[in-house]
Amino acid sequence: MKKSKAGMIAIVGRPNVGKSTLTNALVGEKIAIVSNKPQTTRNRICAVVDRGESQFVFLDTPGLHKARTRLGDYMVGVVRQSVADVDAALLLVEPIPHVGEPEKELMARLAAVKAPTVLVINKIDTVRKEDLLAVIAAYSQDHQFAAVMPISARQGDGVGDLLDLLEGYLPEGPHLFPEGMVTDQPxxxxxxxxxxxxxxxxxxxxxxxxxxxxxxxxxxxxxxxxxxxxxxxxxxxxxxxxxxxxxxxxxxxxxxxxxxxxxxxxxxxxxxxxxxxxxxxxxxxxxxxxxxxxxxx
Missing domain, CATH: 3.30.300.20 (K homology (KH) domain)
Known part of the structure; x- marks a missing residue:
């Protein structure tokens, strides 16, 4: 008999990179709001995905940015707390062969907590496949990633493959949320x-x-x-x-x-x-x- 597995996975990245779009694609319905404006997400949103005997609990976080208000301070704090105790993390980036300061800070935090980190290159529908090699090379210089996964969260490409990959990082244990529950938000x-x-x-x-x-x-x-x-x-x-x-x-x-x-x-x-x-x-x-x-x- 297959044993049940459950784990928490943080989705982190700079503002407007597609974290909430990916969260909704993983769950299969809309639980996180989406817009083309940065800093759309303010709270940590918990998304629950049941797949066979496995339960994935994804933490969609606000984009890491330079805080200019008390609300901004709160949002940056949410990101830092979210990576502190997870079984794996997804660093979501755009297909650009340049590592910015927000990504460098996030990679430093992920290295400190020692959670396996998957580099998820989003928006691959906007570039040629051969251009992704330069993106992978740029990020691999700064961090030891457990895996690299190119996806298009908006079109759903690669989302199933991402779940297949992440299942290997889930520890054995009881599910954290009741069956059929897709979010902890009221x-x-x-x-x-x-x-x-x-x-x-x-x-x-x-x-x-x-x-x-x-x-x-x-x-x-x-x-x-x-x-x-x-x-x-x-x-x-x-x-x-x-x-x-x-x-x-x-x-x-x-x-x-x-x-x-x-x-x-x-x-x-x-x-x-x-x-x-x-x-x-x-x-x-x-x-x-x-x-x-x-x-x-």
């Missing part, structure tokens, strides 16, 4: 993140990075409809006007897109109401950073 938190993703998608420049979402109500009615009241916080009065838009058009667009994704995730109808409030410089206010769910405990 449904309320996932839905709040979905709304924040739509802010990132629809808004330009500095506005979306200064937003936070708080679900003040999240309950199921007798007819199984989820009632959700959400407050969007921004840092400036001018940003509030941009989020609401002319005659409320932008807020309506954001809310409609969020509601549709929430319904897909929850598997039921969602009645969503949204409001916009100003909290000046909240990203530098430790109490507000904690209030909006960015805390270590």
């Amino acid at each position: 449904e309320r938190q996932v839905c709040g993140e979905i709304l924040r993703e739509k802010l990132l998608l629809c808004l330009d420049k500095e506005v979306p990075h200064g937003t936070a979402v708080e679900l003040t109500k999240f309950s199921e009615r007798d007819d199984e409809v989820i009632e959700a009241d959400a407050t969007i916080y921004c840092e400036k009065e001018s940003h509030k006007g941009i989020i609401i838009g002319k005659k409320g058009a932008m807020l309506k667009k954001i809310s409609t897109m969020a509601r549709e994704d929430m319904e897909a995730f929850m598997g039921t109808k969602v009645f969503l109401q949204t409001w916009v409030k100003v909290k000046e410089n909240w990203r530098d206010n430790l109490n507000l950073v904690h209030n909006f769910g960015y805390r270590d405990d």
Whole structure:
């Protein structure tokens, strides 16, 4: 009889390299929000993949960047804590034959914790296969990788092969999460993140990075409809006007897109109401950073 295996695997890399896209591809459904803007992920997201007798627990982390706010300090701290006690780690990079400072810092941390590290070269659909040799050579000079895996997280290429490889790093033992569970995030938190993703998608420049979402109500009615009241916080009065838009058009667009994704995730109808409030410089206010769910405990 095949013995059960389970292990924790950190996914690390610089901002915007595709960590959340890979997390969703591994799970097979959307649990991590995705945008083309850096620093989309703020918390560590736990994604659970059951495959036969094996259970993979992936930790999707914020991109390692130079922190400029209290929120930024928190995000960098999440990355550092996430690699401290894992069975393996994935360093996700773009197919560029140059090792940047964020990657060098991450490789130094991974070397210190001595977890086997797989170099995962993402976005291979954007380059020729022969160009990957130079990327592998550049990274192999700085770190002893257990393996190298080229993938396209967006297209799903190589994701199954990556799971095959990682199964060899899982220790024998009982599963860490119940069968069928895909994330440790509460449904309320996932839905709040979905709304924040739509802010990132629809808004330009500095506005979306200064937003936070708080679900003040999240309950199921007798007819199984989820009632959700959400407050969007921004840092400036001018940003509030941009989020609401002319005659409320932008807020309506954001809310409609969020509601549709929430319904897909929850598997039921969602009645969503949204409001916009100003909290000046909240990203530098430790109490507000904690209030909006960015805390270590």
